[in-house]
Amino acid sequence: MNILYILLFNKKIYKMKMNSNIRIIISGIFAVILSSLSLSGQVNELKKSDMEKINTKEFPALPYAYDALEPYIDARTMEIHYDRHHRAYFNNFVNAIKGTELENTPIEQIFAEVSKASDAVRNNGGGFYNHVIFWNNLAKNGSKPSAELSAAIDKTFGSFEKFREIFSNAAKTRFGSGWAWLYLTPGKELAVGSTPNQDNPLMDVSPVKGTPLLTIDVWEHAYYLKYQNKRPDYVEAFWNVINWDTVNERYSEAMK
Ligand code: MN3
Numbered sequence: 001m002n003i004l005y006i007l008l009f010n011k012k013i014y015k016m017k018m019n020s021n022i023r024i025i026i027s028g029i030f031a032v033i034l035s036s037l038s039l040s041g042q043v044n045e046l047k048k049s050d051m052e053k054i055n056t057k058e059f060p061a062l063p064y065a066y067d068a069l070e071p072y073i074d075a076r077t078m079e080i081h082y083d084r085h086h087r088a089y090f091n092n093f094v095n096a097i098k099g100t101e102l103e104n105t106p107i108e109q110i111f112a113e114v115s116k117a118s119d120a121v122r123n124n125g126g127g128f129y130n131h132v133i134f135w136n137n138l139a140k141n142g143s144k145p146s147a148e149l150s151a152a153i154d155k156t157f158g159s160f161e162k163f164r165e166i167f168s169n170a171a172k173t174r175f176g177s178g179w180a181w182l183y184l185t186p187g188k189e190l191a192v193g194s195t196p197n198q199d200n201p202l203m204d205v206s207p208v209k210g211t212p213l214l215t216i217d218v219w220e221h222a223y224y225l226k227y228q229n230k231r232p233d234y235v236e237a238f239w240n241v242i243n244w245d246t247v248n249e250r251y252s253e254a255m256k
Helices: 002-015 020-049 075-097 107-112 119-136 147-157 160-173 231-238 244-255
Strands: 178-184 190-196 211-217
Touching: 075 119, 107 119, 119 211, 147 160, 147 190, 147 244, 160 178, 160 190, 160 211, 160 231, 178 244, 211 244
Parallel strands: none
Antiparallel strands: 178 190, 178 211
C-alpha cells in the first residue's frame, strides 16, 4: 500500500514544473514521511503479534498431572476442574462462535469488544481463556519472581509481603464467583484487582483493565472438595504453587 503511495506521489511531483534539485528534495521528504508511516504500521503489527495467540481450535492439555500440585490443590479437584469445567467452557465457546465472524478472530480481540458479543461468548470465552492462564501460572517448581518483576512489585506495593496481602485480599473478598488478578495496566504499571464470573482484564466490560500476569480462580469448584467454605485457606495454599517462571515471562512480554 505504501509503495503505491510513493509511486503516485512521485508521479505527481515529476509532472510538476520545477527544477530537478527541488524535485529530488521533495521526493526525499515524501520517502522519509512514508517510510516512517510504514514503520508505525510495523509497530502495530508487532503489538498484535504480542497477543497470547491462544489456540481456540483445540482444547489444550493440562501442563502437568492431576496430582502435581498436591497437597495444596488435590488431584480430584484438578481432574474435575480441568476435565469437566474447563472442557465445558471450551466446548461451549467453540459452539458459540461457530459459523460467526468470531470464529477466526483472536480471542484477545473478541474480549476487547466483548460487550458487543453474546453472553455465551463472554462467559465461555472467559471461562476457556482464564483457565489456560491459571493452569500455566501453577506449578510446584520452587520458582521466584524475576529481579525485574520483584523491583516492580516493590515499587508498586512497597514489598512482596504487602503485594501478597493485597492480592490475597482481592481473592478472598471477591463476592460470589470470579478471579483475582495481578495485571499490567495500559500505562505499564502493576495492579491487583478482581473480576466477577468469567470476566478478565482484557474485556471491555471489566472494571480492571490490562494484561493478565497472574490469576487465581476463586469459584467454589476450584477448592470446595478440599477446603469447603474456607476460601482463605485455599488462597494461602495457592502461594506454594505459583509458577513464577511463566509469570516472569508474561511480565517481560507485556513490558516490551
Ligand atoms: Mn474454574
